[in-house]
Amino acid sequence: MSDASANQTTKFQPRVFSGIQPSGGLTLGNYLGAMRRFVDWQERGLNEGFETIFCMVDLHAITVWQDPEALRRQTRELAAGYIASGLDPAKAILFNQSQVPEHTQLAWIFNCVARMGWMQRMTQWKDKAGKNQQNASLGLFAYPSLMAADILVYHATHVPVGEDQKQHIELTRDIAIKFNNDYGVDFFPVTEPVIEGAATRVMSLRDGSKKMSKSDPSDMARINLTDDADAIANKIRKARTDPEALPSEAKGLEDRPEARNLVNIYAALSGKDVDSVLAEVGGKQFSEFKPMLADIAVAHLSPISTEMARLMEAPDEIDAIIGKGAEKAREIAEPILKKTYDIVGMIRS
Ligand code: TYM
Numbered sequence: 001m002s003d004a005s006a007n008q009t010t011k012f013q014p015r016v017f018s019g020i021q022p023s024g025g026l027t028l029g030n031y032l033g034a035m036r037r038f039v040d041w042q043e044r045g046l047n048e049g050f051e052t053i054f055c056m057v058d059l060h061a062i063t064v065w066q067d068p069e070a071l072r073r074q075t076r077e078l079a080a081g082y083i084a085s086g087l088d089p090a091k092a093i094l095f096n097q098s099q100v101p102e103h104t105q106l107a108w109i110f111n112c113v114a115r116m117g118w119m120q121r122m123t124q125w126k127d128k129a130g131k132n133q134q135n136a137s138l139g140l141f142a143y144p145s146l147m148a149a150d151i152l153v154y155h156a157t158h159v160p161v162g163e164d165q166k167q168h169i170e171l172t173r174d175i176a177i178k179f180n181n182d183y184g185v186d187f188f189p190v191t192e193p194v195i196e197g198a199a200t201r202v203m204s205l206r207d208g209s210k211k212m213s214k215s216d217p218s219d220m221a222r223i224n225l226t227d228d229a230d231a232i233a234n235k236i237r238k239a240r241t242d243p244e245a246l247p248s249e250a251k252g253l254e255d256r257p258e259a260r261n262l263v264n265i266y267a268a269l270s271g272k273d274v275d276s277v278l279a280e281v282g283g284k285q286f287s288e289f290k291p292m293l294a295d296i297a298v299a300h301l302s303p304i305s306t307e308m309a310r311l312m313e314a315p316d317e318i319d320a321i322i323g324k325g326a327e328k329a330r331e332i333a334e335p336i337l338k339k340t341y342d343i344v345g346m347i348r349s
Contacts, residue, residue, distance in 0.1 A: 012189040014048070016041045017156035019055035019097065019147075020082075022075040023066065028223040028301070029212040031085065032199035032268045033162030039086035041160055041194075052092040053154055053329060054082060056322070059097050059104065060146060063139040064128065076318045077308065081225055083321070084307035095325030097150065102333035106149035107142070109344060113179050114145050118171055124164070148172040152188045153333045160194040163201040164211060169193035183343050199268035205239040208257025223297065226305050233294040236262075241286045248282025250274050262286075262293055269296045 018038060020030060038054050045052040056078045061071060075096060087094055097103055119125060119141055129136035139146075147168050151159055152175070159169055169191060176188035204210040204221040212222045223232055240258050247253060253260040253274075266289075267277045281289055311318060341348060 011186065012155055012157050014050040014158060015154055015156045016045060016050065016052040016158045016160065017055070017151050017154050018053075018160050019057040019060070019150055020078055021061045022056045022058055022071065022078040023061040023064070023214065024070065024074050025214040025222075026078065026081045026225040027202075027212050027214050028225070028265065028297070029162065029199075029202035030214075031081075031225060031301075031304075032197070032202055032265070034160065035082065035085045035087075036268075037160045037194075037197060038082070038092075041158075042087055042092040046091050051154075051332070053156065053332075054087055054092055054094050055097050055150060055329075056082075056095070057097045057147075057150065060143060063137055063143050076315050077226075077312060079318045079322055080308040080311035081304070083311060084304045089321045089325060093325050093328045094322060095329045096322045099322070099326035100153075100329045100333055102153050102330065102337040103146065103149050105337055106153045106340060107146040109340060110145040110148050110152075110175050110179075111142055113182065114148075114171070114175050118174060119144060122171070123167060144168045144171045145175070148175045151191055152176060153336055154329070155189055155336060156191060157189050158192050158194050160196075163195055166193055166195060185343055187339070187343060197268060198264045198274055202265060202268075203257060203261040205235055205261075207240065208259075208261050223301070225301060225308065227301070228305065229298045229302055232297050232301060233291075236290050236294040236297060239290070241290075246278065246281050246284050246286075246289055248278050250278060252278075252282075259286075262289070266293050266296065269293075269300050 018034060020026075020034060026035075038052070042052045056075050058071060058075050061074070079094065079096075082094055083089070122144055125141060125143070128140060148171065151172050161169065170193070173190050176190050179188055180186055202212045204212050204216060205223070206218055206221040210216070210221075214222065216222055220235055220238060223235055227235070239262060241262070242256055242259060244256070244259070246259065246263070253263060263274060263277055263281075266281075267274045270277065281292070338348065
């Protein structure tokens with residue numbers, strides 16, 4: 001735990017929460033920026049005695065249109081991805097957002113705490129709504145308020161995410177602070193975003209200035225967790241680069257976004273820092289480095305995609321796992337929501 005959070009632990013026990021949208025196709029960005037780090041937190045939670053909670057945020061996914069059958073499949077596929085990456089339902093709580101109604105109940109209260117102006121400033125809202133904001137769903141606008149509820153309904157203190165979610169976690173902090181001030185309580189923790197490692201922002205393989213994303217129109221821009229070895233190697237071979245050899249120091253990656261991205265991916269997959277990777281590969285041409293990267297990516301991702309495919313053969317087992325996870329999650333969320341209702345002034349029988 002960081003120093004900043006040490007103060008919180010006097011009142012709030014450490015607890016980790018994070019979520020991923022089942023909006024189709026998991027990428028290497030999701031894996032390195034989030035899923036793999038969830039597994040590290042799971043182990044740390046086990047050793048240090050705190051809970052770790054990971055969610056498929058299906059209610060967030062429907063802020064843009066989702067085909068119902070596809071959404072069900074994607075939600076199971078995400079659960080399979082979590083488990084194949086190393087999350088273990090015996091160690092961490094793994095569940096589906098819509099099965100724990102306390103998320104949406106708390107989100108309503110947060111809708112009444114958060115201000116329109118706060119939501120309007122969110123870059124994800126601006127990006128996703130585009131020029132036609134009037135036609136975007138109200139859910140898309142209120143999205144960060146539900147996200148704050150996901151986190152705070154567990155009094156989560158730490159939220160591991162990729163760089164792109166930083167602004168949403170800051171808004172979660174603002175909501176917690178305003179709620180505590182408005183009602184004169186010290187009830188919600190001021191959550192820490194945990195953005196760490198070499199791959200907090202994995203970039204597109206076709207354009208080093210764009211995030212690797214499941215919604216990129218070009219499949220060549222991303223590595224999917226379901227890609228086979230040939231597809232992975234082919235995408236890395238065709239990844240955009242510049243003509244220079246690799247530098248031997250991180251400074252040499254400045255102004256070379258594509259080179260930096262591939263080195264970051266290599267560092268994250270090999271568990272090394274960028275400096276030691278460059279000490280190893282500095283001076284090599286991309287023609288030599290790309291096959292090294294492809295090997296390590298395939299070695300890492302192939303067992304995950306095989307295990308995901310195996311798990312997807314047994315959807316009932318997946319449903320049973322997430323059903324049990326939802327029960328455990330509700331045991332934590334229910335008393336926190338009840339207490340929130342009391343604070344706000346709702347009569348409960
Ligand atoms: P989502 O579903 O877009 O992404 C899930 C996680 O993957 C990370 N990520 C990346 N990290 C590095 N490089 C990339 N190219 C990349 N692409 C995605 C994201 O940062 C994220 O950690 N709003 C969230 C879901 C959410 C949530 C929450 C997260 C809902 N409630 C509560 C944490 C806590 C989202 O859309 O993530």
